[in-house]
Amino acid sequence: MKKLKDFQNELNKCSKCGLCQDVCPIFELSSNECAVSKGKFIMLHGVTKGDLKLSKNINKYIDMCLKCGKCNNSCSAGIDVCQILNTAKYEYMNGCFISKIVKFLHGSFIFGNFIRFGKLISKPFRPKKNVSKNPTMKVLYFKGCVNQVCPKTDNYLHKIFKNRDIEIIDPDFDCCGLPFLSEGNMERFEQAAKYNLKLLSTDCDYIVADCASCESTVKDYSKYFNTEPVEIYPWGNLIALQKIHFKFNKNIKVTFHKPCHLSNDAFFSQILGNCENVEYTEMKDYDSCCGMAGTFAIKNSNLAKKLMTKKGKNISETNTDYVITTCPACIVGLKAGLFLAGNRKTKVVSLLEFLAKADEIN
Numbered sequence: 062m063k064k065l066k067d068f069q070n071e072l073n074k075c076s077k078c079g080l081c082q083d084v085c086p087i088f089e090l091s092s093n094e095c096a097v098s099k100g101k102f103i104m105l106h107g108v109t110k111g112d113l114k115l116s117k118n119i120n121k122y123i124d125m126c127l128k129c130g131k132c133n134n135s136c137s138a139g140i141d142v143c144q145i146l147n148t149a150k151y152e153y154m155n156g157c158f159i160s161k162i163v164k165f166l167h168g169s170f171i172f173g174n175f176i177r178f179g180k181l182i183s184k185p186f187r188p189k190k191n192v193s194k195n196p197t198m199k200v201l202y203f204k205g206c207v208n209q210v211c212p213k214t215d216n217y218l219h220k221i222f223k224n225r226d227i228e229i230i231d232p233d234f235d236c237c238g239l240p241f242l243s244e245g246n247m248e249r250f251e252q253a254a255k256y257n258l259k260l261l262s263t264d265c266d267y268i269v270a271d272c273a274s275c276e277s278t279v280k281d282y283s284k285y286f287n288t289e290p291v292e293i294y295p296w297g298n299l300i301a302l303q304k305i306h307f308k309f310n311k312n313i314k315v316t317f318h319k320p321c322h323l324s325n326d327a328f329f330s331q332i333l334g335n336c337e338n339v340e341y342t343e344m345k346d347y348d349s350c351c352g353m354a355g356t357f358a359i360k361n362s363n364l365a366k367k368l369m370t371k372k373g374k375n376i377s378e379t380n381t382d383y384v385i386t387t388c389p390a391c392i393v394g395l396k397a398g399l400f401l402a403g404n405r406k407t408k409v410v411s412l413l414e415f416l417a418k419a420d421e422i423n
């Protein structure tokens with residue numbers, strides 16, 4: 062695993078062009094140069110040269126980041142901002158007492174038992190598996206922690222794919238590791254990634270995830286562990302590929318929030334093309350962060366509140382019945398945003414929940 066020092070050349074590449082500033086939602090709200098990647102890199106460069114220590118103050122700015130990747134995508138030097146920030150977080154946490162508490166919470170006793178207990182009590186509420194002798198396709202399902210505990214998504218999938226002879230292979234994956242990575246618990250991240258990578262090599266035709274953040278983290282394993290990249294897609298891709306037709310009896314107005322970690326949302330317009338009686342209105346900044354971003358919302362509650370309210374207002378302007386998204390954390394952020402914006406009409410749903418509401422699915 063790389064150390065912060067190993068990124069010295071990357072940090073040197075930063076030309077201070079400021080393009081990251083133009084796209085960073087946190088800079089837009091705070092006008093604080095230390096909060097955007099350019100400023101963070103100046104500090105971290107000082108750390109790698111030994112001029113600065115990874116202090117509480119630097120950690121505050123590492124945490125003041127949505128890991129939305131907007132700066133990654135527009136960086137003129139092609140620097141992988143998130144990997145550098147996650148590595149810096151790891152090195153900071155390594156010297157802190159609080160890391161012992163974080164590691165205990167992430168371990169098998171608390172985190173592991175919570176997921177195991179959730180799975181056990183939700184089992185009777187999950188549908189029975191479709192067993193087919195000759196399935197047309199074998200799909201390996203990377204089920205995120207939220208859906209390990211909550212059975213609703215399994216029921217939506219059962220309804221959506223009921224007329225397709227598809228075998229869904231659903232092994233016991235560990236968490237994708239994003240919560241561990243962003244809190245600097247690299248050891249637990251590595252443990253989860255290596256365990257998941259073994260299961261991800263299961264023989265199948267297609268790998269899918271039900272959460273944009275899980276999908277992007279699984280794709281990132283190759284960066285951290287020098288492994289082959291995993292080709293993993295959102296369920297939406299498979300639904301679009303299968304050309305499943307959804308008929309709603311009543312006219313429904315919808316808008317879409319693109320999670321920061323969703324790399325490609327082309328499936329959404331393809332699915333809409335196969336929906337009857339669904340009217341789409343694009344919201345302003347449909348791909349900007351909802352403000353949730355894991356523990357960001359706890360550590361930076363004022364900034365999160367502003368981002369959520371802005372998102373809530375943008376949704377409200379579309380005057381739609383549903384806002385659809387593909388990440389469980391965004392669902393929480395969008396609900397908070399609508400509440401803060403005073404919108405009690407628009408409902409927040411996952412793409413799978415929305416499609417499962419259709420009156421006819423073929």
Ligand code: SF4
Binds near residue numbers: 085086097126127128
């Ligand atoms: S990842 Fe997003 S929030 Fe963080 S510095 Fe880059 S643009 Fe700003």
Ligand code: SF4
Binds near residue numbers: 076078082135
């Ligand atoms: S866009 Fe990239 S190169 Fe330009 S200032 Fe930001 S981090 Fe540095």
